[in-house]
Amino acid sequence: MSTDTYESVFFSATDGLRLHAADYGRDNPATRERLPVVCLPGLTRTTRDFDDLARQLSSDPKTPRRVVSFDYRGRGRSGWDKDPSRYTIIVEADDVLAGMAALGLEHAIFIGTSRGGLIMHVLAATRPGVMAAGVLNDIGPVIEGAGLVQIKAYLSRTPTPKNWTDAAQILAVAHAKSFPALSEADWMDFAHAIYVEKDGKLQADFDPSLLDGLKGVDLGTPLPTLWPQFEGLGGMPLLALRGEHSTLLSAHTLIEMKNRVPSLETITIPGHGHAPILHLSGIPDILTRFFAAVDKQRQH
Secondary structure, three states, rough: EEEEEEEEEEOOOOOOOEEEEEOOOOHHHHHHOOOOOOOOOOOOOHHHHHHHHHHHHHHHOOOOOOEEEEEEOOEEEOOOOOOOOHHOHHHHHHHHHHHHHHHHOOOEEEEEEEEHHHHHHHHHOOHHHHEEEEEEEEEOOOOHHHHHHHHHHHHOOOOOOOOOHHHHHHHHHHHOOOOOOHHHHHHHHHHHHHEEEOEEEEEEOEEEEHHHHHHHOOOOOOOOHHHHHHHHHHHOOOOEEEEOOOOOOOOHHHHHHHHHOOOOEEEEEEEOOOOOOOOOOOOOHHHHHHHHHHHHHOOO
C-alpha cells in the first residue's frame, strides 16, 4: 500500500507473524547517497509517531534520507501475538532485524524513543553492526521507577474518548504539565498518533495484552540497569535527547551517560516530558545537524 510520501510494507517475523513498516523516500535516487534512518517507537506506540518527522527528513531539498519506521508486534498494523509473553524487547529487536533484512537495510542511523531506545541497547549487545549512529529519545540505561509508575497509571486509567476532540482533551489533561510547549493543534495531532477509529469508535492502537508485562513489575525494588549495553552504543556517534520534564530519564542519569561515553552529545528539550515529540520544538534541525556530522565523520 502506498501513500503520497511512504510505502506501507508488510514482512514476516522469524516466527511467521505479519509485521508492518512505513518506508519513506525509498524510490528517490537522492536518498541512496546517505545513510537511511530507522525509527523505533515507544511501548504502545506506532509508526504514526514518526510520520511528520519522516516526511520532513525524506523530502529535505538538500539532504533527503530514506526513513523506515516499524510497528512492533501487537501495535499499529502489525499482527497481534497469540502468546503475550513474547512482547519483549528481545523478540522485538529480532523483529526489527527481520524487517531490515526484508527492506534491504544493512546499516542505518537509529532513532529509538523510550522502548525503541531499549531495543537499541539490545542490538548493541547482539548486532551492533546494523547501527551506524544512534539517537536515544528520552531513554537510557537507567529507567526511573517514578516514570514507569506514571506510564502504567496512564495506560490503565485513560478513559475511552467519545470523538477526536475528546481524545485531544483527554491527552491534554493527562500530559499538559509535562508538555507545556504543545499547542491545541499539537494535542489533536497527538490524538491521531495514539488512537485509531474502528467501527465508529476510537481506541488505542495496540493489543491490550501488551500491558500484562507491566503488571508483574515490582516498583518497590530498583529496576535492572543496562550500563554495559549502553557503553556498547558508545562506539558510534550517539545523541541523547531528554525532555525537560521527563520522569523516566533523570538529569542525573543523563550526566552519568555523558561521563561514561564522553563522545555522547546530550540535549534537553524545553517544554517536553516523556518523550519529546520529534517533529516539534526545533528537534528536526537538531537531528539534521547530527546526521550531517555523522555523514562527515564517515567520509574521513
